[in-house]
Amino acid sequence: MVQPLTYFKESASxxxxxxxxxxxxxxxxxxxxxxxxxxxxxSMVNDQTRGERITIRGFIYxxxxxxxxxxxxEIWQADADGYYNSPSETRGxxxxxxxxxxxxxxxxxxxxxxxxTIKPGKVPFRDGRLMAPHVTFWVVARGIxxxxxxxxxxxxxxxxxxxxxxxxxxxxxxxxxxLIGKRDGNTVTxxxxxxxxxxxxxxxx
Amino acid sequence: xxxxxxxxxxxxxxxxEWHPPAFTPxxxxxxxxxxxxxxxxxxxxxxxxxxxxxxxNIIGEFDNDLxxxxxKPGEMALGERILVYGRVIDERGRGVPGALVEFWQANxxxxxxxxxxxxxxxxxxxxxxxxxxxxxEDGGYAFKTIKPGPYPWxxxxxxxxxxxxxxxxFGHGFAQRLITQMYFEGDPMIWICPIVKTIPxxxxxxxxxxxxxxxxxxxxxxxxxKFDIVLRGRRSTFFENRKEGN
Numbered sequence: 001m002v003q004p005l006t007y008f009k010e011s012a013s014x015x016x017x018x019x020x021x022x023x024x025x026x027x028x029x030x031x032x033x034x035x036x037x038x039x040x041x042x043s044m045v046n047d048q049t050r051g052e053r054i055t056i057r058g059f060i061y062x063x064x065x066x067x068x069x070x071x072x073x074e075i076w077q078a079d080a081d082g083y084y085n086s087p088s089e090t091r092g093x094x095x096x097x098x099x100x101x102x103x104x105x106x107x108x109x110x111x112x113x114x115x116x117t118i119k120p121g122k123v124p125f126r127d128g129r130l131m132a133p134h135v136t137f138w139v140v141a142r143g144i145x146x147x148x149x150x151x152x153x154x155x156x157x158x159x160x161x162x163x164x165x166x167x168x169x170x171x172x173x174x175x176x177x178x179l180i181g182k183r184d185g186n187t188v189t190x191x192x193x194x195x196x197x198x199x200x201x202x203x204x205x
Numbered sequence: 206x207x208x209x210x211x212x213x214x215x216x217x218x219x220x221x222e223w224h225p226p227a228f229t230p231x232x233x234x235x236x237x238x239x240x241x242x243x244x245x246x247x248x249x250x251x252x253x254x255x256x257x258x259x260x261x262n263i264i265g266e267f268d269n270d271l272x273x274x275x276x277k278p279g280e281m282a283l284g285e286r287i288l289v290y291g292r293v294i295d296e297r298g299r300g301v302p303g304a305l306v307e308f309w310q311a312n313x314x315x316x317x318x319x320x321x322x323x324x325x326x327x328x329x330x331x332x333x334x335x336x337x338x339x340x341x342e343d344g345g346y347a348f349k350t351i352k353p354g355p356y357p358w359x360x361x362x363x364x365x366x367x368x369x370x371x372x373x374x375f376g377h378g379f380a381q382r383l384i385t386q387m388y389f390e391g392d393p394m395i396w397i398c399p400i401v402k403t404i405p406x407x408x409x410x411x412x413x414x415x416x417x418x419x420x421x422x423x424x425x426x427x428x429x430x431k432f433d434i435v436l437r438g439r440r441s442t443f444f445e446n447r448k449e450g451n
Contacts, residue, residue, distance in 0.1 A: 007217075008296045008435045012409040013224045014386040015232070015400060016371070019317045023309025023335045023371055031318055031333050034274050039263065039305075039337075063237035070321075076256065076379045086255035088212050088378065101257040101379075108320075123251050136252050138382050143234030145225035145403050147382060151252075166247060175242075194238050204219065204244040205253045205380045 013147065016140035020072050025105050040074065040103030043116040048097040051080025051118030056152065056181060056188045059111050060139060063195030067111030071141035074103045075115055077134070082121030091124075119154065125165040132160035132167065135181075139192060149205045152181040152190045175201050215249030216380050216437040217296055225403035232399045233360055253380040254439075259305045261339055268337050271310075271350035275333030282332035284313025284351025286427035289387070289415065292344040293374060296438030300344025304436070305375040308348065309335040315356030315366075324356050349427065355394050367394035367401065376436040387432045388414045 021029035025038040045053060056075070059067040078084050083094035094100065098118065106113045122130040132153050139148045153161050161167055161180070170176050178200045181190035192200045227239035247253065267274040272282045289308075293301040311317045311334065314326035318334050332351065340346045353368050369386045376382075388395045395401055395414065404410050412435070421429035 006298065007438065008294065008298055009223055009409065009412065010219065010296060010437050011383065011385050011412055011435045012404045012406075013383060014371075014404075014413070015235075016373075016384045017386075017400075018321065019309060019319050020371070020373075020384070022317060022319055022333075023307050023337075024373055026333070026335055029319060031275070031335070034333055034335070035265070035268070039259075063239075066237075068238070074382070076252070078252070084251060084255040086257060086377075088255040089251070090211050090213055099257055125250055126248070131250065131252070134252065136379060138379070140384050141238065143232070143236075143238035145227055145229060145232070145235060145239075147384060148240065149380075166250075170245065195241055199240055199242050201242075202240050202244050203247040204221070205247045205249065 013145060015142060015145050016072060016147075018070050018142040020070070020140060021105050024072055024103065028105050038103070040101060044099065044102050045116060045118055046097055049118060050095050050098070051120075054117060054119050054183075054186050054188050056115045056117060056135065056190055058113060058190040058192060060106065060113075060141070060192045061194065061196075065196070067106070068141050069106055069108055069111040071106045071111070071113075071139055072103065073106070073113050074101065074138045075117070076101050076136045076138075077117065078120040078123050080118055080121050082123045084123075122160065127165070129165050130160070130163070132157050132164040137192070148194075149203045150192065150200055151179055151203065152188070153179050154183055154188065155180050156183045170201065212377055212439055213254065214440040215254055216378060216439055219437065223406055223409050225405065229403040232403050235403070249378075249380060254378045256375070256377050256379045256381070258303060259339060259375065264337065264339055269348035271332070271334065271336045271348065274336060276331035280331045282312070282351050283329050284332075286349070287352050288347060288349055288421065288423060288427050288429040289370065289432055290345070290347035290421065290429060291415075291432040291434065293340050293346065293376070293434045293436060294344055295376070295436050297441075299438075300340070300342070301376050301436055302340055302342045302344055303377070304340040304344065304346075305337065306340060306346050306434070307335070307337040307373040308370050310350065310353040310370040311356055313351050313354050315354030326354070326356065352389065360399055364399055365394055367392045367398050372434065374434055374436060378439075381436045383434075383436060385413060385434070389430065390414055390417045
């Protein structure tokens with residue numbers, strides 16, 4: 001006999017379903033008058049936010065290369081100096097004018113999503129090496145049984161990407177570009193492919 | 206809030222045999238929306254173990270009362286009145302204070318207030334079908350609503366969803382992010398639902414079934430269902446040579 005390990009099991013995930021917008025972005029789904037605004041909607045920056053303004057845009061494609069029109073996407077990222085606006089951030093204080101989290105539905109007609117944010121700074125990996133600037137993505141939708149996690153890195157950070165401890169250890173180099181948002185001016189395009197030849201790398205975080 | 210040290214350790218690994226797999230052909234929509242390659246394991250870095258804090262200031266007075274939060278003044282939603290309550294805890298059994306809990310559901314007839322919803326059951330003009338709350342310092346939460354109805358959905362020719370409430374839960378770290386569904390004790394529809402059946406482990410399904418709790422009813426008003434939600438736990442011990450935790 002040994003002492004029992006008394007851990008609970010995480011509640012099992014279930015799909016967000018086709019009506020996730022009712023609960024998470026009701027104004028977007030046309031139900032107004034209950035919440036003033038949808039949580040996480042709108043621009044992530046104000047006049048005082050430090051950092052380079054960018055817009056992240058993209059589509060999420062299924063295995064038949066059809067864009068999802070019912071997905072919800074959340075992002076979480078560091079501020080311009082690489083600090084997270086979180087009690088678990090112990091290295092320093094993040095920009096008080098940057099919350100770091102946002103939520104957007106894909107457009108109901110086209111499926112396109114867009115986030116108005118800033119380019120994050122570098123954040124150290126567990127061993128102290130710097131990770132290249134990146135944005136963490138979480139995607140839920142009808143037909144997705146457990147939310148999908150991925151990261152978007154930046155195409156204009158070749159040197160930092162080459163030294164990134166996560167990117168550099170990916171065995172199948174041909175898949176690495178699936179994690180790189182393509183920067184053109186202030187727009188960064190990041191398409192997510194759920195299946196197929198260009199299936200995005202998803203992480204078990 | 207208690208004066209506790211910041212939570213800086215990574216989370217327990219997610220048990221992927223306990224959660225539904227991505228590809229579950231009985232739930233047809235998953236077929237083209239399921240990644241087919243192996244996930245790449247990423248032990249928690251700052252980017253995963255941190256997360257935003259939502260203040261109580263975002264919560265409106267009636268956000269946790271679906272019976273009135275969309276109703277015309279003086280009116281109420283139709284249906285069986287229920288109180289849903291419970292705790293958000295982590296895998297260690299500790300309460301998760303300050304967790305944002307959002308919920309949405311069909312009305313008593315099984316109809317959602319959504320443009321793309323085509324079920325013939327009528328809308329209830331006094332029911333919006335969503336709400337939210339933030340857990341107290343012990344992880345506790347509660348909201349009032351009406352019991353949602355079951356409804357048919359396009360999957361098989363005769364597939365029905367059991368009565369359920371969708372939950373979105375935001376703990377302290379972005380890696381804890383979870384969406385799930387709550388079912389009701391005694392509902393025979395649970396065990397024949399293709400979405401429920403995406404979960405491979407019977408005990409994992411039971412963990413999503415709220416218990417009727419006659420000790421916590423509001424007499425002459427509403428019955429209570431208890432639904433605890435478990436988020437991932439954090440590794441604990443802080444060692445000198447593993448500053449990020451064991």
